[in-house]
Amino acid sequence: MKRIELKNITKRYPGCIANQSVALSVDAGEIHALLGENGAGKSTLMKIIYGVVKPDEGEMLWEGKAVQVQGPAHARKLGIGMVFQHFSLFETLTVAENIALSLPKSEVKSLDALKERIIDVSKHYGMQLDPNRYVHTLSIGEQQRVEIVRCLLQDVKLLILDEPTSVLTPQEVETLFKTLHQLSDEGCSILFISHKLDEVRALCDNATILRGGKISGDCIPKDTTTDEIARLMVGDDTPLTEDYQKASGGQPYLTIHRLSYKSNDPFATPLKDISFDVKAGEILGIAGVAGNGQEELLSLISGEETTQAAAVKFAEKAVAHLTPEKRRVLGLGFVPEERLGRGAVPDMSLEQNALLTGYQGDLTQKGWINTAKVKAFTQKIIEQFNVKTAGSLAQAKSLSGGNLQKYIIGREILQNPKLLVCSHPTWGVDIGAAILIRHALIELRDQGAAILVVSEDIDELYSISDRICAICDGQLSPVAPTNEVSINQLGKWMAGDFSSVPTDSNTNAATPLTNAGGLTS
Amino acid sequence: MIFNQIALEKRPSDSKTMAYLSPVLAIVLTLISGGLLFASLGQDPIHALYTFFVAPLSDLYGWTELGTKVAPLLLCAMGLTLCFKAKIWNIGAEGQFILGGLGGGYIALELLEVEGMWVLPAVLIFGALCGVAWAALAALLKTRFGANEILTTIMLNYIALNWLLYGVHGPLKDPEGFNFPESAMLSEFATLPVVFDDYRLNISIYFALFAAAVIWALMSKTMVGFQISVMGEDKAAARFAGFKENRLTWFVLLMCGGLAGLAGVSEVTGPVGQLTPYISSGYGYAAIIVVFLGRMHPVGIVMASMLLALTYMGGEMAQMDLSLPKSLTGLFQGMLLFYLLTCDLLISYRIIRKAPQKNHSQSAQKLNAQA
Numbered sequence: 001m002k003r004i005e006l007k008n009i010t011k012r013y014p015g016c017i018a019n020q021s022v023a024l025s026v027d028a029g030e031i032h033a034l035l036g037e038n039g040a041g042k043s044t045l046m047k048i049i050y051g052v053v054k055p056d057e058g059e060m061l062w063e064g065k066a067v068q069v070q071g072p073a074h075a076r077k078l079g080i081g082m083v084f085q086h087f088s089l090f091e092t093l094t095v096a097e098n099i100a101l102s103l104p105k106s107e108v109k110s111l112d113a114l115k116e117r118i119i120d121v122s123k124h125y126g127m128q129l130d131p132n133r134y135v136h137t138l139s140i141g142e143q144q145r146v147e148i149v150r151c152l153l154q155d156v157k158l159l160i161l162d163e164p165t166s167v168l169t170p171q172e173v174e175t176l177f178k179t180l181h182q183l184s185d186e187g188c189s190i191l192f193i194s195h196k197l198d199e200v201r202a203l204c205d206n207a208t209i210l211r212g213g214k215i216s217g218d219c220i221p222k223d224t225t226t227d228e229i230a231r232l233m234v235g236d237d238t239p240l241t242e243d244y245q246k247a248s249g250g251q252p253y254l255t256i257h258r259l260s261y262k263s264n265d266p267f268a269t270p271l272k273d274i275s276f277d278v279k280a281g282e283i284l285g286i287a288g289v290a291g292n293g294q295e296e297l298l299s300l301i302s303g304e305e306t307t308q309a310a311a312v313k314f315a316e317k318a319v320a321h322l323t324p325e326k327r328r329v330l331g332l333g334f335v336p337e338e339r340l341g342r343g344a345v346p347d348m349s350l351e352q353n354a355l356l357t358g359y360q361g362d363l364t365q366k367g368w369i370n371t372a373k374v375k376a377f378t379q380k381i382i383e384q385f386n387v388k389t390a391g392s393l394a395q396a397k398s399l400s401g402g403n404l405q406k407y408i409i410g411r412e413i414l415q416n417p418k419l420l421v422c423s424h425p426t427w428g429v430d431i432g433a434a435i436l437i438r439h440a441l442i443e444l445r446d447q448g449a450a451i452l453v454v455s456e457d458i459d460e461l462y463s464i465s466d467r468i469c470a471i472c473d474g475q476l477s478p479v480a481p482t483n484e485v486s487i488n489q490l491g492k493w494m495a496g497d498f499s500s501v502p503t504d505s506n507t508n509a510a511t512p513l514t515n516a517g518g519l520t521s
Numbered sequence: 522m523i524f525n526q527i528a529l530e531k532r533p534s535d536s537k538t539m540a541y542l543s544p545v546l547a548i549v550l551t552l553i554s555g556g557l558l559f560a561s562l563g564q565d566p567i568h569a570l571y572t573f574f575v576a577p578l579s580d581l582y583g584w585t586e587l588g589t590k591v592a593p594l595l596l597c598a599m600g601l602t603l604c605f606k607a608k609i610w611n612i613g614a615e616g617q618f619i620l621g622g623l624g625g626g627y628i629a630l631e632l633l634e635v636e637g638m639w640v641l642p643a644v645l646i647f648g649a650l651c652g653v654a655w656a657a658l659a660a661l662l663k664t665r666f667g668a669n670e671i672l673t674t675i676m677l678n679y680i681a682l683n684w685l686l687y688g689v690h691g692p693l694k695d696p697e698g699f700n701f702p703e704s705a706m707l708s709e710f711a712t713l714p715v716v717f718d719d720y721r722l723n724i725s726i727y728f729a730l731f732a733a734a735v736i737w738a739l740m741s742k743t744m745v746g747f748q749i750s751v752m753g754e755d756k757a758a759a760r761f762a763g764f765k766e767n768r769l770t771w772f773v774l775l776m777c778g779g780l781a782g783l784a785g786v787s788e789v790t791g792p793v794g795q796l797t798p799y800i801s802s803g804y805g806y807a808a809i810i811v812v813f814l815g816r817m818h819p820v821g822i823v824m825a826s827m828l829l830a831l832t833y834m835g836g837e838m839a840q841m842d843l844s845l846p847k848s849l850t851g852l853f854q855g856m857l858l859f860y861l862l863t864c865d866l867l868i869s870y871r872i873i874r875k876a877p878q879k880n881h882s883q884s885a886q887k888l889n890a891q892a
Contacts, residue, residue: 014533304760325763334761342757347535348750356751356762359744367744398534 001064003028003189004049004158009058011044018044019055020213026158026206031180031190033200033221036210037233038401038428042193045210046160049191050082051075063157081151082160085167087143089135091267096131099150107154121152125179136267140289141172148179159183160191165199166456167289170491177203195233197226209233234431244442246466246483249282253450254301254419255313259320261300269293271300271474278419278450283441284479285465286454288494293474294454295337298423301452302334303327314419328360333417335409337424339401343408346397350389353396354378354411361415377414385410386436402433409437413444420444421452426460438464458490472496529870539868544814544821547860548828554856564843572842573835573849583834585722589792590804590830591823593618595729596784597808598815598822599736600777605812606740607773608753613659613674614781615805616681617652621782622789623685624651626796629711629789630693630704640710645786652782653775655681660774664767670774678805689796704796713791725787730823732780737819749773781805802833803851810858829854 005025011018019041026032036042047053049060051069059066062078069075075082089098096115100108108114115131122129127145135143144164151159161180165173180190180203194200200207201221209217209232217232255277262270271293278284288294299305301312303324312320314330324334334357340346344353351374355363363374378392385406389399396404405425412420425441426434441464445451454471455461461468462482469479470493477493492498555573556566577583597614604611625648632640658677662668686702695705713723740746752759752769759766784804793800807829814829815822836850 014531302761303763323763323765324761328763336761338757341755342761345751345755345758347754352747352750355747356758359747359762364744369742369744369747395534 002026002061003030003063005061006045006049007059007061009045009048009055009060011041011048011053011055017213019048022058022210022213022215024208024215026189026191028157028189029184029187030206031184031192031204033204033207034191034193034210035195035197035200035207035229035233037195037430039430040210040233041213042210043162046082046162046191046193049075049158050080050160076154079155079157080160081154081156081158083144083147083151083162083164085162085164087147089143089146091136092134094132094134095129095138095146098135098146099131099153102150103153117153118149122149125149125152125182126175127179140167140291141169141175144168144176152183156188158189158191160193162193163195164192165194165196169289169494170458170487171495173199197221197229200229201226211235230431244438244464246481247282247445249279249450249466250448251280251315252277253280253315254278254452255316256297256301257311257313259297259300259307259311261296261305261307261311263296263305268296269474271296274474274476276469276476276479278452280418280450281445281448282466283445283451283453283464285461285468285482286452286471286476287458287461287468287490288454288456288471290456292471294423294471296474297471298334298336298421298454301421302332302336325360328357331416331418333357333412333415333420335405335412335420335422335425337427339404339408340397344396344404347395349393349395350382350387350399350407351375351378351392353407354381357411358415381407381410381414384414385440400430402429405429406433406436409440413440417444417449419450419452421454423454424456425453426457427455434460458487462487470494527872527874529866530873532869532871535869536867536871539864540816543864543868544816544825544861546864547814547857550860550864551853551856554860555853558852562845564845569839569843569845573839573853574831576842577831577834577838582720585717585720586834587827587830588716588722588726590833591826592723592725592729592791593784593788593804594808594811594826594829595823596725596732596780596787597777597805598811598826599729599732599819600780601808601812602736602817602819602822603740603749603773604777606746606753606817607749607769609663609770609773610671611656611659611674611774611777612671612809613656613677613805614777614808615801615803616674616678617655617778617781618785618788618801618805619678619681619685620655621648621652621785622793622800623681623688623785623796624648624782625786626704626707626789626800627688627693629707630796632711633705633708635708636710638710640708641713641790644711644790645783648786648789649779649782652778652780652785654778655782656774656778657771660771663774664770685796685800686798689798693796695795702798706795707790711790712794713787721792723787723791725784725791728783728787733819733823745769745772781808807832807854810854810861814857814861828857832857 002025007023009019009022022045034042034045044053048055051071051074060069067078096111096118099118100111100114118129118131122145127149129142129145129149135146144167164176168176184190192204204221207219207221207229208215209229211233219229221229257275259274260272269292274297286294300307300320303322307320309318309321314327314332317330319327319330336342345356354377355369355374358377363370363377375392381387382389382392387407387410388403399407409425425437429437441451453461453465465482467479468482468485468490470477470490472494473496477498552570556570559566559569578587597618601611601614625644628647629644655677659670659673662673663670689702689704693704695703698705713725716722716724716726748759748764749769751762752764752766756766785800788800789796811822811825811829815825832850832853836847839845839849840847
């Protein structure tokens with residue numbers, strides 16, 4: 001008897017079919033991967049199992065019996081636990097209080113008893129957790145443990161994890177995998193959603209691959225090559241491999257000198273004494289788990305926040321006190337993490353969105369907009385960056401994530417920036433668009449621009465950056481050439497351990513390059 | 522129950538057709554409700570609606586009177602369009618209008634004995650500046666202290682009204698006016714020239730049409746207009762692009778104050794001809810309806826201001842011919858706004874028939890899940 005079996009599940013949203021006749025079954029104790037690119041329908045399927053979304057067609061068998069899950073509470077009662085990509089924890093409450101809130105009243109007789117159970121369970125599964133700590137003092141990895149322990153307290157038979165490793169350092173990933181293996185040995189089924197193939201091959205017994213809402217294949221990951229799985233994920237027309245030459249760059253263009261900053265926002269991460277530079281003709285990558293000061297650092301470079309002038313310099317000119325507009329005049333291009341609602345205005349047309357940052361060139365004269373030139377500029381972006389759209393008057397929100405990102409990056413690159421800052425350039429973008437975007441960045445680098453890339457995607461940083469570093473809790477690790485930093489080393493940096501430095505730039509490397517092959521997909 | 526069988530579903534993208542159809546639908550619904558209302562008051566609905574909406578425009582006098590009311594509505598509405606485009610919810614056109622009238626009227630009274638062509642421009646400019654100053658208070662409170670402009674502008678409206686009442690009951694009262702709360706009549710040098718002899722319509726209608734043209738060009742052709750739109754659509758994008766939020770807030774509020782102030786002083790130096798407690802007739806509030814009914818587009822706004830002007834005239838006509846209260850004007854304006862907001866829901870949502878056998882908590886869920 002299967003633990004769970006889905007038959008012929010279909011879910012339609014206005015304008016798209018999220019799941020079409022999807023079938024899936026998981027045995028007791030099986031670790032089953034659900035693979036697919038962003039937008040393939042993985043999350044919708046999980047939400048159907050967890051009762052958040054109701055399917056339009058199809059049925060679900062739970063331990064052999066047909067059920068209609070009424071909602072998350074019902075799902076938990078059945079023994080289904082889910083850890084979402086974005087945690088639902090109250091930052092100002094303790095671990096125990098957070099867990100108490102999510103349990104049915106009958107199970108929380110006293111907070112002390114609960115604390116003991118938390119300690120027991122977390123010890124049993126090798127996930128250290130102090131029930132008395134406040135959630136805002138926990139790292140992201142620890143917050144994830146709270147979510148998992150919360151599920152385990154309720155005798156869970158199926159644990160669903162939505163991209164659990166995207167917020168973890170490589171070391172934390174290992175710990176998580178140990179816990180998951182232990183759970184599966186004890187008979188708990190696990191549905192593991194991911195798009196990282198190496199992890200899936202290391203962890204999962206079976207995999208189901210979704211593409212465009214339909215099942216494109218099933219496989220046993222251990223017996224299948226990464227390429228074969230990737231092929232199932234992206235289809236036949238997309239190239240899979242990329243290989244870029246590293247560059248060493250010229251004069252520093254962006255210089256950050258002893259930058260410390262605390263914003264008025266109480267939940268922002270204060271920056272502590274950050275210094276680094278980005279040379280013309282190189283790409284510097286900053287790794288790190290989100291929320292460790294990346295946003296704050298980037299908005300100080302973009303000019304959305306300002307501080308003492310000399311902390312940020314563009315080619316020797318102090319700019320940290322200048323507005324975004326003045327920094328753009330000096331050659332800044334910026335690609336923010338949020339595409340809709342910062343990088344582009346959702347309800348405005350692509351032409352208007354071209355004007356959003358392009359207004360300083362010849363698109364305007366004395367404050368009057370030159371409509372013809374705006375149109376021409378928009379067309380140029382659409383053509384050169386292969387943006388799929390109904391036309392230059394289409395609303396920005398009508399574009400898919402990948403196409404909009406190509407458009408935004410194109411808009412910045414075609415203004416010939418001397419410094420391009422990109423935050424998560426290929427986050428949530430399909431593989432084809434991601435490759436085009438990386439190509440464009442390398443090309444811009446080779447034309448002599450300084451490029452700063454902040455990303456959570458370590459594979460990507462290894463693939464395109466010439467030098468690499470990590471940010472943790474508002475502090476920056478040492479900076480070193482990418483091929484001298486091992487994946488282990490970078491993981492330590494991401495966790496805030498800055499000792500055992502492979503000394504900056506060309507001196508002998510402390511760690512040999514063992515990384516590359518292991519993680520790049 | 523029918524409500525168990527239909528549900529609202531979000532459209533994949535906003536419906537352009539519905540955006541233009543919604544005002545028409547709102548007008549139709551208002552007319553139907555108006556007809557029912559007249560019927561319940563014992564009137565023949567068709568005849569009453571005819572009296573309200575058609576009879577006022579049966580001659581040249583009617584049309585010039587319409588223009589007399591369109592002018593202040595259009596001036597206020599164009600100013601408000603700027604604010605609303607930037608999502609600065611300025612409800613204070615009424616107060617800015619009153620201050621413009623009061624300030625301009627005050628200067629005109631000071632210059633009662635003075636003869637010269639410069640008197641009228643001086644009065645108009647001072648009136649407009651008073652409107653600007655009144656809006657500047659709201660701008661200062663918003664940009665400096667982050668005070669919500671909806672609250673501050675509404676409160677400033679009441680302060681302005683009380684200043685006006687103080688003026689006409691006190692220092693500005695006509696000494697020979699038998700103690701009525703009114704100022705003396707303004708001199709001919711402080712009176713706006715009329716367009717046609719024997720009719721009240723004056724050149725402020727040209728001010729209004731000119732303002733409509735200027736604001737249209739500003740919003741569609743210039744960088745300032747673009748920045749205003751971006752700020753209204755998406756503050757984060759405006760900051761990202763380096764547009765200056767505070768400066769734009771000042772700009773739209775001051776422009777609106779100036780236009781509303783000009784409307785106020787034009788009313789005092791035009792059809793009213795003196796200061797009274799009733800110089801406004803609620804034009805500043807009605808202009809809010811005009812802006813939304815006109816879809817924030819200049820052509821639409823011109824048409825909407827004509828419709829709202831008609832509700833004023835219809836109210837008077839209904840009072841004279843049908844012996845119904847003049848407050849029907851406010852009722853019709855209110856119904857219009859209510860139906861417009863209701864119909865606007867259909868721009869981004871559509872009504873669907875629910876598939877049978879689903880329980881009825883689902884319509885709410887559908888809305889939540891997709892909002």
